[in-house]
Amino acid sequence: MNKSPSKTDVLDLYFVENRAKILDLAAFIDRFDRAEGPAAVASDPRWIGMTKALSVLVDQAGEKARRILELWSDPSQAPIDRAEGKGAIGVWPGLR
Structure with missing residues (x-):
């Protein structure tokens, strides 16, 4: 065993x-x-996803990998007719 x-x-x-x-x-x-660049880039979903993931890494709760993947994932349940854009960016574009 x-x-x-x-x-x-x-x-x-x-x-x-x-x-x-x-x-x-x-x-x-x-x-x-x-x-260099506009401060508005800090509202980019990729940056938001990164900073929120860092918060998950340092909290005391478990299942960090699952929670981060869910944080970065599109929460919608219904299928969409057509995907916007040409590829994945690594985080749900609607993350705020």
Whole structure:
């Protein structure tokens, strides 16, 4: 019977990999903060989705991956006749 890994096992296996991902994310946010352009871009659904996802990452509730995917997903239930645009942007365009 397989036992679940301990918290120490998870840290030992995945810390360095995820440390690098956090540094990449911090560098992305630094680039965004230094970039020129209108402040209105902060209302872009991609930026809103990023900042809301960061809030989920630091809260005390579980199932963070599921909650972030749901946050970024289109909440509508009814199918649409035709999709607008030419491709996915990684977050529901109506996110506010």
